[in-house]
Amino acid sequence: MRNPPNESDRPAPEAPGAPGLPAPDAPESREEPGAPGKPADFDREALARFKREKTLRIGSLELKNPFVLAPMAGLTNRPYRVLAAEFGAALVFSEMASAVALSRRGKGTLRLLENDKGEGSCPFGVQLFGKDPRTMAEAAKVAVFERGADLIDLNFACPARKVVRSGHGAALLKDPGLARSISGAVVKAVPVPVTVKTRPDFAPPPEGTDPLVLTLGKELEEEGIAAITLHPRHATQAFGGVADWSLVERLAASVGIPVIGSGDIDGPVTALKRLLNHGATFAMLGRATRGRPWLFGECLELYRGAERAGPASEPESGSRPTPGEKLPKTLALRLRTGVRHAELLRDYLGEKAVFPLRTILTWYTRDLPGAAAFRNRIVRESDIGRQLEILAEALSFERVAESLRERQCGNPENDPAG
Numbered sequence: 001m002r003n004p005p006n007e008s009d010r011p012a013p014e015a016p017g018a019p020g021l022p023a024p025d026a027p028e029s030r031e032e033p034g035a036p037g038k039p040a041d042f043d044r045e046a047l048a049r050f051k052r053e054k055t056l057r058i059g060s061l062e063l064k065n066p067f068v069l070a071p072m073a074g075l076t077n078r079p080y081r082v083l084a085a086e087f088g089a090a091l092v093f094s095e096m097a098s099a100v101a102l103s104r105r106g107k108g109t110l111r112l113l114e115n116d117k118g119e120g121s122c123p124f125g126v127q128l129f130g131k132d133p134r135t136m137a138e139a140a141k142v143a144v145f146e147r148g149a150d151l152i153d154l155n156f157a158c159p160a161r162k163v164v165r166s167g168h169g170a171a172l173l174k175d176p177g178l179a180r181s182i183s184g185a186v187v188k189a190v191p192v193p194v195t196v197k198t199r200p201d202f203a204p205p206p207e208g209t210d211p212l213v214l215t216l217g218k219e220l221e222e223e224g225i226a227a228i229t230l231h232p233r234h235a236t237q238a239f240g241g242v243a244d245w246s247l248v249e250r251l252a253a254s255v256g257i258p259v260i261g262s263g264d265i266d267g268p269v270t271a272l273k274r275l276l277n278h279g280a281t282f283a284m285l286g287r288a289t290r291g292r293p294w295l296f297g298e299c300l301e302l303y304r305g306a307e308r309a310g311p312a313s314e315p316e317s318g319s320r321p322t323p324g325e326k327l328p329k330t331l332a333l334r335l336r337t338g339v340r341h342a343e344l345l346r347d348y349l350g351e352k353a354v355f356p357l358r359t360i361l362t363w364y365t366r367d368l369p370g371a372a373a374f375r376n377r378i379v380r381e382s383d384i385g386r387q388l389e390i391l392a393e394a395l396s397f398e399r400v401a402e403s404l405r406e407r408q409c410g411n412p413e414n415d416p417a418g
């Protein structure tokens with residue numbers, strides 16, 4: 001595996017910077033935890049307790065830390081998973097794959113499950129969706145024996161209309177007996193741990209009634225399910241509102257298997273707080289990792305005992321740096337990772353990678369001055385080399401420093417957001 005973008009290859013912190021800005025790759029400043037007026041980031045005793053009491057294990061699979069990459073359709077292909085693993089993810093998931101297509105060894109579906117067992121890789125979970133126990137069991141065997149899956153995850157969570165209408169995903173919450181049969185059949189079919197990803201319920205239960213997952217969780221455990229991931233929004237909520245982590249806590253208290261919490265983790269401090277305060281054994285990171293795979297490294301830094309990740313690495317969503325403020329993340333790290341992402345995607349898709357890169361590369365310029373203008377250029381490019389040149393220009397320290405200086409001087413032509 002080439003050039004893993006680890007912390008150790010950050011350029012020297014003494015690299016020269018422009019006035020009022022950090023050196024391009026200077027480590028970000030660290031706020032004192034519990035400094036006057038600032039609440040402590042998270043309870044350090046709770047962290048020590050977590051490490052003492054929790055076993056980072058899912059069935060027979062031992063994980064090196066509690067941070068896992070969420071399955072995300074259309075996103076978590078092999079390049080995305082490799083990057084997450086390089087930055088320290090303990091477990092990565094494929095996009096959801098159709099059990100029917102996989103059991104027939106459909107080419108496109110097999111490709112979704114291409115695996116990378118190279119240096120720096122971590123265990124690989126394959127997520128399946130389907131509604132027929134036998135087909136799910138068949139597909140699980142293909143994933144394990146032909147694609148090297150270390151874990152099978154069953155999707156009882158997807159709320160997309162197309163998926164639910166055909167009885168898949170979260171629709172299984174309307175038929176818990178079937179969800180249970182599917183789980184039992186897959187557990188019996190494969191020698192690796194089988195997990196379930198679910199929502200609390202299909203729709204909010206009547207006032208004063210417990211959500212289905214509290215009873216279903218115990219039944220799944222009886223079927224041999226090794227862990228449950230809960231995205232604590234009802235399926236009818238899709239991604240609306242906020243994830244209710246009190247439900248993760250209630251589920252964790254009601255089952256004897258590990259619970260993986262998923263939803264609205266937007267930075268390392270949130271990840272630690274969620275993990276420590278809600279009884280989960282693992283924290284799943286999803287949308288926040290887009291163009292920010294180093295989030296895994298930041299979580300690990302905190303977990304391993306760093307005082308706290310610099311505030312600049314966890315910008316408020318939608319916030320932009322103002323003159324003299326720390327940049328959201330070192331530009332060189334963004335560039336190096338963007339280039340690595342592009343290379344991995346080119347290896348995977350060939351020159352067709354230019355199309356997804358039109359979106360992916362703009363993730364790496366997010367929140368920077370001129371981001372929208374660069375986006376407009378990158379999306380018109382049909383050549384990956386040119387896209388990377390544009391990215392390098394967008395992430396040139398001199399350019400960003402100049403834009404910030406101009407903004408500081410109130411140049412009306414300089415639109416900070418581009």
Ligand SMILES: Cc1cc2nc3c(=O)[nH]c(=O)nc-3n(C[C@H](O)[C@H](O)[C@H](O)COP(=O)(O)O)c2cc1C
Nearest residue numbers: 070071072073096197231262263264265285286287
């Ligand atoms: C683009 C996208 C695709 C997703 N695809 C899947 C999927 O295939 N299977 C699944 O179980 N969840 C899927 N999810 C849900 C995520 O795994 C995760 O539970 C959810 O995004 C909440 O976590 P977050 O707030 O950290 O993103 C998807 C989410 C997004 C944004």
